[in-house]
Amino acid sequence: MKVIMCAGPPTSGKTTVLKQSARKLISKGCKLAYLKIDVQFADEDEIFREEFGIPARKLYSGDLCPDHCSVLVLGDAIRWAGQEKADVLFVETAGLCLRCAPYINGSLGIVVLEATSGMNLPRKIGAMLSLADVAVVTKIDLVSQAEKEVFRANITDAADIAVVETDALHGINIEPVVGRIEKMAEIQEPLMLRGSPPVATCTICVGKKDIGWEKHFGIVRTLESDLFYRGQ
Amino acid sequence: MEIKKITVIAGRGRDGKKEPLEGLELQMGDIASIVGPTGSGKTALINDIGLFADGSTPSRRRILINDAAPSREFLEDPSKNPIALITQHTSFLSDMPVYKFLTLHARIRKSGKPEVIVEETLDFANQLTGESIITDSAMTELSGGQSRALLIADAVIIGNSPIILLDEIENAGIDRNKALELLRKYEKIFIFVTHDLGIALLSNYRLVMSGGAMQKLIVTEEEEKRMAEKFKVLDEVTLHFRDRIRAGDRLAEKDLTERLRRAQKTLI
Ligand SMILES: Nc1ncnc2c1ncn2[C@@H]1O[C@H](COP(=O)(O)OP(=O)(O)OP(=O)(O)O)[C@@H](O)[C@H]1O
Ligand SMILES: Nc1nc2c(ncn2[C@@H]2O[C@H](COP(=O)(O)OP(=O)(O)O)[C@@H](O)[C@H]2O)c(=O)[nH]1
Ligand SMILES: [Mg+2]
Ligand SMILES: [Mg+2]
Ligand SMILES: [Zn+2]
Numbered sequence: 001m002k003v004i005m006c007a008g009p010p011t012s013g014k015t016t017v018l019k020q021s022a023r024k025l026i027s028k029g030c031k032l033a034y035l036k037i038d039v040q041f042a043d044e045d046e047i048f049r050e051e052f053g054i055p056a057r058k059l060y061s062g063d064l065c066p067d068h069c070s071v072l073v074l075g076d077a078i079r080w081a082g083q084e085k086a087d088v089l090f091v092e093t094a095g096l097c098l099r100c101a102p103y104i105n106g107s108l109g110i111v112v113l114e115a116t117s118g119m120n121l122p123r124k125i126g127a128m129l130s131l132a133d134v135a136v137v138t139k140i141d142l143v144s145q146a147e148k149e150v151f152r153a154n155i156t157d158a159a160d161i162a163v164v165e166t167d168a169l170h171g172i173n174i175e176p177v178v179g180r181i182e183k184m185a186e187i188q189e190p191l192m193l194r195g196s197p198p199v200a201t202c203t204i205c206v207g208k209k210d211i212g213w214e215k216h217f218g219i220v221r222t223l224e225s226d227l228f229y230r231g232q
Numbered sequence: 233m234e235i236k237k238i239t240v241i242a243g244r245g246r247d248g249k250k251e252p253l254e255g256l257e258l259q260m261g262d263i264a265s266i267v268g269p270t271g272s273g274k275t276a277l278i279n280d281i282g283l284f285a286d287g288s289t290p291s292r293r294r295i296l297i298n299d300a301a302p303s304r305e306f307l308e309d310p311s312k313n314p315i316a317l318i319t320q321h322t323s324f325l326s327d328m329p330v331y332k333f334l335t336l337h338a339r340i341r342k343s344g345k346p347e348v349i350v351e352e353t354l355d356f357a358n359q360l361t362g363e364s365i366i367t368d369s370a371m372t373e374l375s376g377g378q379s380r381a382l383l384i385a386d387a388v389i390i391g392n393s394p395i396i397l398l399d400e401i402e403n404a405g406i407d408r409n410k411a412l413e414l415l416r417k418y419e420k421i422f423i424f425v426t427h428d429l430g431i432a433l434l435s436n437y438r439l440v441m442s443g444g445a446m447q448k449l450i451v452t453e454e455e456e457k458r459m460a461e462k463f464k465v466l467d468e469v470t471l472h473f474r475d476r477i478r479a480g481d482r483l484a485e486k487d488l489t490e491r492l493r494r495a496q497k498t499l500i
Contacts, residue, residue, distance in 0.1 A: 119328060141279075144383050145318070150333065150336055
């Protein structure tokens with residue numbers, strides 16, 4: 001099984017890039033499965049099921065950080081895709097957490113960024129970009145070549161990463177993404193997260209709204225101190 | 233790498249059928265226009281060229297540079313990309329100040345001393361605009377015409393690109409005759425997507441598009457070139473009155489009659 005993990009801010013074009021890639025892979029005889037992880041709403045599973053007739057499902061992470069949620073469920077998801085006889089599993093993440101990165105070792109980590117998003121975006125998204133294998137820039141049909149080139153430079157300044165510029169809406173320049181999927185290796189046990197995630201799943205994550213570290217448990221900090229553990 | 237030639241190998245039109253024209257080959261110094269009704273695939277064609285299509289775009293066209301498949305480097309390192317594509321979109325999205333943006337782009341394009349290059353770029357752009365560009369205003373604050381002028385200047389001077397693709401330069405609200413005059417001083421391959429008579433006739437070739445397919449290539453004949461001179465005279469009459477309106481003046485019929493009479497001497 002090959003595992004593709006697609007991250008990127010909301011509306012950056014993750015679904016569109018995966019759809020265009022799916023179309024090309026399916027026409028070459030590849031069998032796909034699709035999983036969408038989001039916080040509270042997603043309809044992408046229906047899109048993939050209806051448009052391509054492939055096994056597709058979604059998962060809401062609710063109170064949990066969606067990238068942490070993905071750590072918990074990805075083992076099950078790969079087994080599920082195996083039972084569905086898929087060669088390739090697409091995982092589209094929520095793409096919200098700018099501190100975590102969902103990519104696992106041996107997967108193809110794709111970060112999708114829209115060229116229209118502002119020149120500084122690559123500097124703001126940290127591990128989501130730096131731990132990916134390839135940055136796919138979408139919506140180049142909406143920007144000038146000069147801006148496209150400056151955006152690319154801002155990406156490669158922030159991370160040592162391959163960049164593919166696409167007009168995903170019209171399926172332009174998707175081929176390099178498909179080529180990487182065809183060339184990549186199958187995923188191997190043990191499955192390991194690529195980067196170590198920052199502290200999370202604290203009492204704030206699970207919905208306690210009180211302000212002030214004295215009100216919280218787990219890993220906390222004060223304005224002056226470093227992180228420390230505060231037990232219940 | 234010295235660019236001598238660009239080739240478009242035909243693919244398929246929107247109906248999936250083979251394009252009537254088998255391809256297009258342009259040598260350094262050539263000027264070509266792409267003409268055809270709206271929706272006929274003109275923009276799609278120059279996008280194919282700009283992306284060095286390799287058979288994987290919807291049209292299945294392929295682009296060769298100097299008779300060979302283009303190097304991946306062209307797309308991966310902007311400083312090696314021989315093509316500048318100026319699209320129909322006339323606005324910038326970046327709120328970076330003009331001067332900073334141009335300096336950054338000059339550095340990426342490795343086009344020489346950024347300060348000198350940026351001055352030259354602004355000078356070129358300002359010759360095409362009504363009002364000069366203020367260099368510490370944000371890119372997003374430029375008008376459509378100023379943005380277009382700056383993009384053209386950026387492609388020619390910062391990009392120093394040997395192949396320039398321009399989508400509907402006439403709709404940019406810039407001085408089109410001045411733009412053509414400035415551009416022709418540079419030895420490049422120019423490809424203009426255009427609905428404009430003057431631009432089409434000034435080209436060595438015009439490529440006719442319809443249904444998303446390249447239909448035929450017409451070489452501009454001497455007779456047509458002579459006609460182009462006359463259209464230009466007519467055009468200048470119209471432009472004169474456009475400028476009067478822009479300046480907030482009233483138009484006088486006597487002025488028109490006089491100008492037409494004078495034009496007639498060169499026309500007939
Ligand atoms: N060979 C082709 N195969 C598939 N689709 C095509 C082809 N050529 C053009 N198209 C599609 O047809 C539509 C119209 O084409 P395009 O935008 O290039 O028209 P145009 O000639 O530039 O029109 P305008 O003069 O209005 O700018 C686009 O969506 C484009 O992607
Ligand atoms: N013009 C243009 N629109 C795009 C492109 N890629 C995506 N879009 C549009 O952007 C919107 C959001 O895309 P989507 O794939 O749903 O983003 P996601 O939230 O990251 O999955 C949709 O309306 C897409 O049609 C592109 O390359 N060009
Ligand atoms: Mg989506
Ligand atoms: Mg067009
Ligand atoms: Zn997180």
